[in-house]
Amino acid sequence: MIPYLEPPSWQIGSLELSAFRVFAMAAVAVAYLVTIRRAPRFGIDADTATSMIGWGIVAGLISAHVFDVLMYYPAEFLANPLSLFTSWGSLSSTGGMLGGIAALWAVAKWKGLNANDARRFLDVVIFGLPFSLATGRVGCALVHDHLGIASNHFLAVAFPSGGRFDLGLLEAAGVAVIALGFIFLDRQGRDRAPGFWLALFFASYAPLRFGLDTLRVGEIRYAGMTPAQLLAIGAALAAWTWLFRRRRAGS
Secondary structure: OEEOOOOOEEEEOOEEEEHHHHHHHHHHHHHHHHHHHHHHHHOOOHHHHHHHHHHHHHHHHHHHHHHHHHHHOHHHHHHOOOHHHHOOOOOOHHHHHHHHHHHHHHHHHHOOOOHHHHHHHHHHHHHOHHHHHHHHHHHHHHHOOOEEEEOOOOOOEEEOOEEEEEHHHHHHHHHHHHHHHHHHHHOOOOOOOOOHHHHHHHHHHHHHHHHHHOOEOOOOOEOOEOHHHHHHHHHHHHHHHHHHHHHHHOO
């Protein structure tokens, strides 16, 4: 099994930084750098690209919190609806992704972009998502905050209490593979239809997330599925449908 590592932290003067916070900040930096680097290829200047990242992050954090409270802690919300505004604990990454994308689409339309240009707008940001997500999940893996079922599988982690899957680690590895696939396809130099990278990300990430959540323990389920799995089904169907139609159209 994979050796267990104690969650590290770093002391900078009086400030203590946990591994999760360090990698969360690094994930934002990665998303920013990838977007800024690619934006000029699509006629988007650095200031606009920076604004895009800002809108996406803010909307993503809000939607991640709202989705987390409503779907993962419905009893607490019904008992105290104000918890939606006063409690900022855990966040739902899938809820954050979809909320951020919806906000970016709204910003694109607000700027007067047509449908194709709006998809290109999203593609620039989405291309960096697997790199950013892989970075952030390394932080999750180091603090072991996404535990899976007990197992002695070679991909399980040898926790002090016994072997079990660490879903943060597995997702980091899976999304890193997606990121490598993005690099490979991008270097082919082909012109991609607007929306291609958006669809490709969810066509590949949604099945990965659905599979990993089958190993998850201690989370609320609806019809036997976690909230993330329900979102993954819808995202995968939409993405694969779009890719199939583009392929039939020859673009």
